[in-house]
Amino acid sequence: MAATAAAPIANLQAVAGRAAAFPGGLAPGDALLTNDPYAGGTRVSDLIVLAPRAGGGWAAACAPTFDVGGTRLGNDVPEALDLFAEGVRLTPVRLARAGSPDPDVLRVLRLNSRTPALIEVDAVALLDAALRLADRADGLDLRLGDGRAAVQRALAGRAREATVGNVVLRLAGTTFDLRRSSAQRPSHANATRETTCSAVARALADRLGCALDHAVLAGLTVLTVPGSVVHCTQPAATGGPVPDQVRAAVEACLG
Amino acid sequence: MSGGPFDPITMQVVRDSFEHMSEEMSDVVERSAVHPLFQEVHDYSTGVFYWDGSEVSLIARASAIPAHIFASVTSVQRIFEVFGDDVHDGDVFLVNDPYEGGSHTADWTMMRPLPLTDGTMIIPSIRAHMSDFGGSYPGGYSPELRDTWQEGFRIPPIRLFERGAVRHDLWDLVTGNSRLEKVLRGDLMALVGGCNVGARRTQALIEKYGAETVRAGVEHALDYANARFREMVRSWPDGSYRGECVLDHDFAGTRDVTVRVTVTVADDRLIVDFEGSDPQTAGFVNSVLPNTSSHVLTAIYATFDDDIPVNSGVFRQVEIRAPEGSVVNPLPPAPVMLSTVVIGGHVGEATMRALEQFVPERVGNVGIHFNVLSVYGHDARYGGDFYFMLEYGASLAADGGAYGKDGWGAWSAPVAKHTFANCETQELQFPILYEQYEYLDDSCGAGRWRGSGAFAMRCRVTGEHPAFTNVSVVCNEHPLPGYAGGLPGAPSHVVMRPGTPDELVVTDALALLELQPGERVASVKGGGGGWGPPHERDPEAVLDDVLDGWVSRERAHDVYAVALVDGPGGPALDREATERLRAARRA
Numbered sequence: 001m002a003a004t005a006a007a008p009i010a011n012l013q014a015v016a017g018r019a020a021a022f023p024g025g026l027a028p029g030d031a032l033l034t035n036d037p038y039a040g041g042t043r044v045s046d047l048i049v050l051a052p053r054a055g056g057g058w059a060a061a062c063a064p065t066f067d068v069g070g071t072r073l074g075n076d077v078p079e080a081l082d083l084f085a086e087g088v089r090l091t092p093v094r095l096a097r098a099g100s101p102d103p104d105v106l107r108v109l110r111l112n113s114r115t116p117a118l119i120e121v122d123a124v125a126l127l128d129a130a131l132r133l134a135d136r137a138d139g140l141d142l143r144l145g146d147g148r149a150a151v152q153r154a155l156a157g158r159a160r161e162a163t164v165g166n167v168v169l170r171l172a173g174t175t176f177d178l179r180r181s182s183a184q185r186p187s188h189a190n191a192t193r194e195t196t197c198s199a200v201a202r203a204l205a206d207r208l209g210c211a212l213d214h215a216v217l218a219g220l221t222v223l224t225v226p227g228s229v230v231h232c233t234q235p236a237a238t239g240g241p242v243p244d245q246v247r248a249a250v251e252a253c254l255g
Numbered sequence: 256m257s258g259g260p261f262d263p264i265t266m267q268v269v270r271d272s273f274e275h276m277s278e279e280m281s282d283v284v285e286r287s288a289v290h291p292l293f294q295e296v297h298d299y300s301t302g303v304f305y306w307d308g309s310e311v312s313l314i315a316r317a318s319a320i321p322a323h324i325f326a327s328v329t330s331v332q333r334i335f336e337v338f339g340d341d342v343h344d345g346d347v348f349l350v351n352d353p354y355e356g357g358s359h360t361a362d363w364t365m366m367r368p369l370p371l372t373d374g375t376m377i378i379p380s381i382r383a384h385m386s387d388f389g390g391s392y393p394g395g396y397s398p399e400l401r402d403t404w405q406e407g408f409r410i411p412p413i414r415l416f417e418r419g420a421v422r423h424d425l426w427d428l429v430t431g432n433s434r435l436e437k438v439l440r441g442d443l444m445a446l447v448g449g450c451n452v453g454a455r456r457t458q459a460l461i462e463k464y465g466a467e468t469v470r471a472g473v474e475h476a477l478d479y480a481n482a483r484f485r486e487m488v489r490s491w492p493d494g495s496y497r498g499e500c501v502l503d504h505d506f507a508g509t510r511d512v513t514v515r516v517t518v519t520v521a522d523d524r525l526i527v528d529f530e531g532s533d534p535q536t537a538g539f540v541n542s543v544l545p546n547t548s549s550h551v552l553t554a555i556y557a558t559f560d561d562d563i564p565v566n567s568g569v570f571r572q573v574e575i576r577a578p579e580g581s582v583v584n585p586l587p588p589a590p591v592m593l594s595t596v597v598i599g600g601h602v603g604e605a606t607m608r609a610l611e612q613f614v615p616e617r618v619g620n621v622g623i624h625f626n627v628l629s630v631y632g633h634d635a636r637y638g639g640d641f642y643f644m645l646e647y648g649a650s651l652a653a654d655g656g657a658y659g660k661d662g663w664g665a666w667s668a669p670v671a672k673h674t675f676a677n678c679e680t681q682e683l684q685f686p687i688l689y690e691q692y693e694y695l696d697d698s699c700g701a702g703r704w705r706g707s708g709a710f711a712m713r714c715r716v717t718g719e720h721p722a723f724t725n726v727s728v729v730c731n732e733h734p735l736p737g738y739a740g741g742l743p744g745a746p747s748h749v750v751m752r753p754g755t756p757d758e759l760v761v762t763d764a765l766a767l768l769e770l771q772p773g774e775r776v777a778s779v780k781g782g783g784g785g786w787g788p789p790h791e792r793d794p795e796a797v798l799d800d801v802l803d804g805w806v807s808r809e810r811a812h813d814v815y816a817v818a819l820v821d822g823p824g825g826p827a828l829d830r831e832a833t834e835r836l837r838a839a840r841r842a
Binding site: 022023024036069070071072082084085088089090091092093094104105107108110111112114235 | 337352355389390391392402404405408409410411412413414422423424425427428431432434588
């Protein structure tokens with residue numbers, strides 16, 4: 001996977017897994033939309049659109065949108081006891097068929113946002129980006145970068161520990177052990193395992209100046225416990241600062 | 256009888272076939288749905304609709320929730336507005352949004368159109384109250400709600416099945432927005448099954464009689480109901496009659512929210528105008544127009560002769576006007592969650608107040624005392640699974656007196672098919688234990704025909720986990736009214752942790768109170784109002800009430816003007832003293 005600097009690559013990988021198993025399959029020109037943290041998404045306000053490439057694989061576009069319902073405008077609900085209080089959960093749906101947006105899905109999006117015009121524009125823009133990327137990526141060299149080797153070189157022999165908020169990280173070589181982090185919270189201060197892994201990868205790529213792709217993740221071992229703030233289980237809310245805390249912990253361990 | 260295609264007998268057979276298939280659809284749902292909202296409480300309704308190419312009509316419905324099924328006309332109409340001609344055999348549509356053809360987010364309407372003749376369709380449909388649908392609070396009933404996004408996942412008209420094939424992604428989308436996803440899947444499948452049975456029976460009817468005959472039967476049923484209704488309305492005196500009903504509060508700081516209505520009888524038509532009703536409020540009591548209309552029709556239907564069919568033939572003669580931005584016709588995104596009973600019931604009572612002025616012997620309570628207790632948490636007995644329950648027993652008990660009959664209890668007009676949940680079944684499914692579940696003595700709204708008594712419920716949280724409760728109380732300051740000189744029912748209230756130092760009496764609202772295992776909640780739900788002056792009640796009936804515990808001897812004397820003496824077998828009538836009391840009362 002190749003990605004821009006802020007992309008949640010582990011999340012996108014997980015969404016691609018869901019797309020591959022989409023009932024009836026997705027053909028070139030189709031696209032899938034989700035914001036569901038438990039289908040690979042990060043938090044409800046982040047929309048992810050995935051489109052299949054003719055030659056295999058997927059092109060993705062993701063961005064935050066302004067509002068997807070829930071308790072209050074903007075979906076920042078620190079007191080949320082679960083995902084549903086944060087906003088609407090868009091389990092993976094076919095956003096487009098043969099390049100045309102699905103009217104049922106667009107109606108659902110508009111109705112479930114306090115800013116209906118914005119969410120429609122956001123979804124259609126992401127769709128356009130994903131479809132264009134799927135089309136153009138057909139001619140690109142998509143081999144992985146040198147992240148795996150860079151990570152292994154940089155982390156060799158390192159051993160440190162850092163605590164940021166409820167996140168406890170022990171770094172030992174290429175192993176990021178987060179198992180002593182707190183149990184998941186009855187608030188929005190949780191992240192899925194995929195989001196945690198994405199945060200680790202992004203922090204490393206930033207620090208090492210290497211391409212943010214799956215090679216970075218492939219060089220790592222990330223240890224988490226299900227039911228913790230870094231590996232929450234549904235329907236925990238996920239809109240809080242845990243990804244930032246994970247990145248801060250990684251940076252602290254890297255010194 | 257010749258048995259020709261348009262003879263009256265065939266027309267009647269066609270109409271009855273639709274009534275019967277509605278009942279069969281209802282049976283399918285009852286026997287296959289999962290949540291006790293269906294099998295225990297019957298909070299769903301089935302019916303069959305007709306699309307004539309420009310307008311949707313209700314042609315038949317099962318014994319159900321009037322407030323559901325009358326409002327469903329708008330849901331079906333909305334499908335054709337959105338999808339136009341792109342509606343095909345095998346398609347199944349779903350909607351729940353109050354501003355897109357629904358009434359409140361909890362009620363989901365599923366529709367399965369079937370072609371009849373060129374350009375016309377028959378649409379078996381089911382509206383059901385689903386257990387959870389996301390939003391800020393489980394079950395959707397919280398006095399904290401301030402807009403419709405907080406109330407839950409909003410479903411515009413969508414095609415859930417396309418020519419018989421489920422759209423898996425949309426199915427997962429709607430079920431994935433429930434905290435009780437597995438339960439919702441089962442309940443939704445029950446609705447699909449019910450609609451499919453309706454479609455199969457419709458198809459068989461078409462095959463037996465032919466599409467043109469079925470269409471003629473449908474239009475005959477509508478025309479017949481229309482003619483009967485017009486005949487009845489013509490017998491009423493022309494004129495304009497006003498009514499109003501006051502809701503204690505809107506759960507957001509506004510008190511005495513008032514519904515005002517003017518019912519005008521104009522030859523064979525009724526105009527029901529809510530001009531002057533209060534503006535929409537911040538709380539979750541606002542009623543969208545389809546819901547308002549359904550409660551108007553519930554009140555009007557109560558005045559009918561029993562043999563007038565319940566279908567849109569009647570609706571055509573009733574013009575309902577409600578100012579935009581009012582509590583009976585709000586603009587989005589006003590919250591509406593409680594409106595199917597509150598303020599819906601107040602719409603019905605206000606309409607009854609107007610009808611009382613020209614058909615007093617046909618009026619009675621069509622509102623509900625509604626102590627909403629929604630309880631949720633985790634059940635240790637089932638591996639800590641999340642549960643959600645509505646304490647329905649304390650919500651549906653009141654029934655007013657009417658001309659010729661006392662309030663029955665355990666029955667409320669706008670939700671006629673609702674039934675008390677069985678205590679033992681509730682205890683099996685949810686971690687609570689009932690300690691009291693009964694009508695209270697001496698609590699009936701007095702009248703020549705008295706209302707039902709107040710209903711008392713007390714239960715205890717069991718298990719290992721706390722239970723979270725949202726409480727919404729209405730009809731504390733303004734209980735269900737009496738009619739034609741009858742007195743109001745008893746008021747409602749709720750007590751959290753009764754009999755402890757932490758006891759808390761709730762007469763309006765309480766959000767997210769955490770009850771620990773062993774702690775209790777008690778509810779008194781007020782009774783129905785009476786009909787006619789109490790001192791006109793048959794003294795023998797008052798004596799029976801005293802012997803049965805419904806009325807105390809003191810109340811018999813003070814309110815009913817009935818004198819009792821101690822006889823060898825208990826209280827007995829003192830007829831002479833009673834006559835003196837009543838003569839004084841009449842004077």
